[in-house]
């Protein structure tokens with residue numbers, strides 16, 4: 001099935017304060033930024049001054065710790081104890097850091113140039129040489145399938161073996177797969193997808 005228009009990732013985010021950007025668009029853009037925060041790199045040589053800025057890096061660190069799932073229940077309890085905070089107050093600090101980091105990405109960071117070549121972030125494979133699993137990269141996404149239900153008898157739901165693609169559902173969870181190490185990784189920021 002060809003992906004529908006909605007499933008094709010558009011990553012040109014509306015600029016801050018743009019009057020034509022609807023609330024829904026802005027929300028989608030913020031969500032996109034949040035989802036992408038882990039893969040944002042700010043250590044390119046021409047961005048070294050940003051790397052030195054505490055007002056940029058501290059909110060980023062907190063937001064990334066949160067996004068990476070490092071602030072689990074036990075960690076939060078330790079932090080609250082050490083900082084003499086209520087759980088809600090810690091949540092508020094994390095929210096404030098995330099808001100700051102989102103604003104920084106929208107206003108301070110230069111628009112990131114899409115990479116010219118794909119490279120696996122895990123094994124650094126560049127897709128050129130033949131590997132045991134083939135060559136290059138694959139685009140993966142999740143697709144809903146459907147099967148007819150035949151019957152429910154004695155607690156057994158009998159389902160037809162043959163499946164069909166559910167064309168009314170959009171594909172989700174798009175990502176790339178490295179054919180060298182078979183790891184899956186997000187599409188690098190700045191890259192748009194198109195289908196031929």
Ligand SMILES: [Zn+2]
Pocket residue numbers: 120121122123124125178179180181182183
């Ligand atoms: Zn790899």
